[in-house]
Amino acid sequence: MISISSLEFQHGTGEFHLRVPEFTVAEYEKVAVIGPSGSGKTTLLNLIAGILTPKTGTVSVNHTQVSSLPDAERRDFRIANIGFVFQDFELLDYLNVLDNILHPYRITRALLLNKEVRDRARALAENMDIADKLQRYPDGLSHGEKQRAAICRALLPQPKLILADEATGNLDPDNKQVILDLLFDSVRNHDATLLAVTHDHELLKHFDRVIDFQHFRNGASV
Amino acid sequence: MSRAVSTPLVVGVKGSALDLVMSTLYFDDAVPELMTMAETDRIEDSGLALPIPVYARFQARGFPIVGTTLDYFAFRGLEIADGRQLAIIGETVLGAKAAEALGLGPGDFLVSSPETPFDLAGVYPLKMNVVGILAESHTSDDLAVFVDLKTAWIIEGLGHGHQDLIKNKDASLVLERNEKNVTANAKLRLYTEISEINLDAFHFHGDRSQYRLTALITVPHDSKSGTLLRGRYVSPAAATQIVQPVEVIDGLLQNIFRIKNVIDAIIMVVGIATILAILLVFALSLRLRQREIQTIFKLGCSRLTIVRLMAAEILIILVFSSVLCVGMMTVVDHFKNDLVRIAFIR
Known part of the structure; x- marks a missing residue:
């Protein structure tokens, strides 16, 4: 599903330099990425999603070389194939939960908003146990409910790859497990691949594979 | 003038x-x-x-x-x-x-x-x-x-006119009468209109x-x-x-124009300050909304669409404030004379 080779990335300031010689994730695999803060885990997710582009090397997702696509095509590819779950939920305060879930459909022409999508959004919310919260605004939700809404938003376009950037980082232990279970169930139900960045070592046992980002500093391939 | x-x-x-x-x-x-x-x-x-x-x-x-x-x-x-x-x-x-x-x-x-x-x-x-x-x-x-x-x-x-006490012998009008002077009491009728008949009765003291x-x-x-x-x-x-009235009025006009110049300068400074404040508000607003903008971008919105969204928001604010401003200006313009009179004259 994901294939990275000879990747090098440098931020504009030049202080941060990421090198990934080889990195692969198979289809339907659930992979956790761990590593110290500042090691480039989030940057790696952004490179896979096509939000950032590498200096050299290639990033392929589902046999498409994302890194070489033009901006607009890369954006469309991300919308159609990749769901992103953020650590801080990134819900918009001025939209209710349903509108937040549907928001990707409203800001891009690559996704078509219709009744079927709305019904699917309600069904997802039902699965995530937030169906009765759809008309509420993020301010009126708990952390767990916010993250469920964010997962719904990421899953709604039925992506084949889900990137989760510390999706349980802001949650209490009970909610962590619940959210992780929901995420795994959703990934299984949608036949998706999951690449999740986490700091929580207790959750690693649930993943098929764990990649320690410390390896990349030593120039290893994964 | x-x-x-x-x-x-x-x-x-x-x-x-x-x-x-x-x-x-x-x-x-x-x-x-x-x-x-x-x-x-x-x-x-x-x-x-x-x-x-x-x-x-x-x-x-x-x-x-x-x-x-x-x-x-x-x-x-x-x-x-x-x-x-x-x-x-x-x-x-x-x-x-x-x-x-x-x-x-x-x-x-x-x-x-x-x-x-x-x-x-x-x-x-x-x-x-x-x-x-x-x-x-x-x-x-x-x-x-x-x-x-x-x-x-x-x-x-x-000056006033009243009944002639010399010709009028009504004793009830007189307080005191002697050879030199006649003193009338309050009953004496003063004329409140000057006509050809009583014209001669009017005199000044x-x-x-x-x-x-x-x-x-x-x-x-x-x-x-x-x-x-x-x-x-x-x-x-x-x-x-x-x-010389021309000098006085000229001085008055010079003062008025001087005040007008001062007011114009104040309006200009206030105007510039307002524009800068508006720009600052927009800049701060954009800075505060960086995270939201970044989220929208990550969700798949193009940068051009984001710019259009922000421009549309600013345009809506400008249109509404312009309509409000024009409305207020119309009201002030309609009542400007009364306002000046109330504020500066009476």
């Missing part, structure tokens, strides 16, 4: 030159300190100028009563459009707009407004006969009620030179006479002053 230019000199009691000029030329409500007729005699005796006394202190139904002499009409070039010129005391000639506003014409009456209605010993209203209407001159004269100087003094109470005026319009025979006359008022000890 043309009225100021056409009025060479004005004499009045020392004080505000602006009040003196505004009262004499435009019959402004603010009456300056009063002077005496002695000043008229002084100027006449000098042989340097023609003094035209003006006594603009009283009002009739909101219009200024201007007591003056026939020289005033000749000096201003005022002509009678209907009726005739003043002939005897108690008569009035109305300015064109005053006559129109009051709905009066020759043969009608106009009563002067009482100054102190609750003062029994005060000035009594005088019923004046309207004998003429002036042709429109597009000056303050159009809004004036002109009377003879003596009529103005009668309104003030310096006291020294005429001490009768009061608001100002003297002074018309020098030539420029040299004017200069000499002005020189006679240079003394700091003098109780009166002589002013």
Whole structure:
């Protein structure tokens, strides 16, 4: 599903330099990425999603070389194939939960908003146990409910790859497990691949594979 | 300004030159300190100028009563459009707009407004006969009620007419009668209207030179006479002053334009500050919304669409604030005269 080779990335300031010689994730695999803060885990997710582009090397997702696509095509590819779950939920305060879930459909022409999508959004919310919260605004939700809404938003376009950037980082232990279970169930139900960045070592046992980002500093391939 | 230019000199009691000029030329409500007729005699005796006394202190139904002499009409070039010129005391000639506003014409009456209605010993209203209407001159004269100087003094109470105690033998009118003097009581009827029948009964008490005026319009025979006359008022000890209305009005206009320039500068500074504040608000708003913008971008929105969204928001704010601004400006423009009057005049 994901294939990275000879990747090098440098931020504009030049202080941060990421090198990934080889990195692969198979289809339907659930992979956790761990590593110290500042090691480039989030940057790696952004490179896979096509939000950032590498200096050299290639990033392929589902046999498409994302890194070489033009901006607009890369954006469309991300919308159609990749769901992103953020650590801080990134819900918009001025939209209710349903509108937040549907928001990707409203800001891009690559996704078509219709009744079927709305019904699917309600069904997802039902699965995530937030169906009765759809008309509420993020301010009126708990952390767990916010993250469920964010997962719904990421899953709604039925992506084949889900990137989760510390999706349980802001949650209490009970909610962590619940959210992780929901995420795994959703990934299984949608036949998706999951690449999740986490700091929580207790959750690693649930993943098929764990990649320690410390390896990349030593120039290893994964 | 043309009225100021056409009025060479004005004499009045020392004080505000602006009040003196505004009262004499435009019959402004603010009456300056009063002077005496002695000043008229002084100027006449000098042989340097023609003094035209003006006594603009009283009002009739909101219009200024201007007591003056026939020289005033000749000096201003005022002509009678209907009726005739003043002939005897108690008569009035109305300015064109005053006559129109009051709905009066020759043969009608106009009563002067009482100054102190609750003062029994005060000035009594005088019923004046309207004998003429002036042709429109597009000056303050159009809004004036002109009377003879003596009529103005009668309104003030310096002159009056009453029953003749010599001819009238009614003992109930008399407090004391001797060979030299007859003293009447309060039953004596004072005339409140001057007619041909009681005209002879009107008379003045006291020294005429001490009768009061608001100002003297002074018309020098030539420029040299004017200069000499002005020189006679240079003394700091003098109780009166002589002013050139054109200089006073010019100074007033300069002050007005100076104030306008200051206000324009303030408006410009406030405007620039407002624009900078608006830019700062937008900049801070964008900075505060960086995370939201980044989220929208990560969710798949193109940068161009984000820019369009922000531009649309700013445009909506600008349109709404412009509509609000235009609405407020329209209201202010509609009521500007009343607002200026309320804020600065009364």
